Amino acid sequence: MTSGNGITGNDRERKDGKEWMLLLLSILLAFIIWLLHSLSLQYSVFFEYNVELTSSLEGRSRSAASEDLLIVRGRSEGYYILRQRIGRRKTLKVNAPVTALVHKDGDAFSVTCENIKSNIVEALGGNVDLEFIVTESMDFNFPRMVSKRVPVAPRTSISFDGQYMPLGRIELRPDSVDIYGDARLLETVDSVMTMTISASGVDGPIQGISGLMPIRRVEFSEDNIYYSLNVVRYIEESVDVPVTSVGVPEDKDLIVFPSTVRITFRRIFSSTQYSPDDFVLAVDYADFIKTMESELVPELVSVPDGVISWEISPRYVDCILLDNNGGQ
Template identity: 35%
Template sequence: MIKLRFLNISYERGRQILLFLFCLFLAFIIWSIHKLSESYTVYMQYKVTASVGLEGRSSEADSENLLIVRGKATGFYIIQHRFSGVESRVRISPDRRAVRKRAGVKDGFFILVKDVNEKLIQSFGNNVFVESFTTDSLFFLFPGQTNKRVPVKSRFSISFASQHMLASQPRVTPDSVTIYGESSLLSQIDSVFTKGIKLDNLNSPAEGMAELIPMAGVRFSQGDILYYFDVVRYVEKSWVVPVTFVNLPPGAALKASPAEVLLYYRERFDSSPVEQSLLGAEADYLEFENSLSGVVKVRLTGEQRGILSWRAEPPFIEVRNAVSDTVK
């Protein structure tokens, strides 16, 4: 028989002791689970968040005082409630007539617990069997708020399949929302943004919903918008055209260098082709007058119906006075 050197305990005896201790520990765990699964009557404290549609005021507020509840709950829930390190709270949406003004308190309101008794009980769900409420009134501050209309700015990252593009600007609905908050805060906001949306390899129209990025202390009239991308297939063509001038005063004459430009334009694949002979390129005399270098941007003229996009090569031309033949 093997004996432990220092304790003078045989190996077999030591193994029995360890097994006994393990069984004792296991029994304690089972007993603890059993006891914690039972229900106990205790007092618990909660912060109450009330959502009320008071006109011109914050949509929700936390109670200044705590709601004290006497009720039954499992040992597990009681331990979680008391030692989680997070303030326990419940949310209710009382009727507006249950919210009363507090005399002498700016933005102050109160709610009688008896008026929202059922809503409070429902807010606990199956976690607590409420026996009674010790608190008789809940006090709130609903600060006054203003509102204004601001545009929605979208954040999209889009790529297209070969020979596909947008036929028009992305469309968002609505393109503006009403924001609510304190005046000092709203004065710093001139727009709201959508969360980023990435769409790759588009080859047909796309639509969906984009969420607005929340702002602390600000409420939106709606939290998301609809977007639509009109994606079409295109063909690209080119056409060499001479450069003409517009807004020329009487007696003025200009020369363009180069005198011709190459127009690249895109049109829908499934539409009637654009009549190239109706397209042209022009430069504006007024732009030439205001230019220090005599370099003017080329503009497209003629029948542009059906053209999705265009560019000129070169996009800028050098313009000279034909009489003196010098660069202005």
């Protein structure tokens, strides 16, 4: 049917449906705006946390979890409160000085929450404006552990730009750490490794901080290691250097073939020029007598400053020992 104004029943139903849809969307939008506004406001509520306490008790585990709950009251934004209420109870990692821990019995220690209030505030990280702490004290078990000092080894994946190379080894500070754990387990650990230190196209000194590769049931005295590596630009050159013999008795002659070898070396990029006289290559009579071999590896006795690495060609020289009648 058509009404007096020319609108059919179907048209009116479609119009009413659109109006209801707009109304529902408006209500939903208003609810979202209200929710976002409410979550941005601050509220004073109670929070519950599990606590993992870290300390430096000598000869004991560095961290322990308490079965007691930490209950505090504080002000926080609705977003943070909502995150705390959803899912499993969150764990608060608190650092505490040894002086705050009271030994009860065996491995059991107790800590008064007011004594570590500043540490709790630091662990909350500014998310909660702490008003007061409900929990009076918490108990922790710090089992005894043996320790030993082991070196830290760098784990690297570093590539260098053309004509750049490291000058020396990568330096670590500290270069050794104390590890804690079961005695039998520590017997199998002779070093700890850094996380992989990665860099590519390096054309200058690098430095940074790296964590340590975790070892199951082993704790470290340090969490992070500072590393540095000096990187320089180099040029490659070659010189022919005579091979001398040292330590030869007066009545003997040690003849070397070939008498001259080529040294190919890398040096720090500079305008300095090197000559064969700047290098001293020698074979030792004592080494010849000990080995009784005719071939020896010449030793680079003297090398000028700025030379980083070198190779000798040929690698071995032949040696012949003769009597020197003139020396008698």
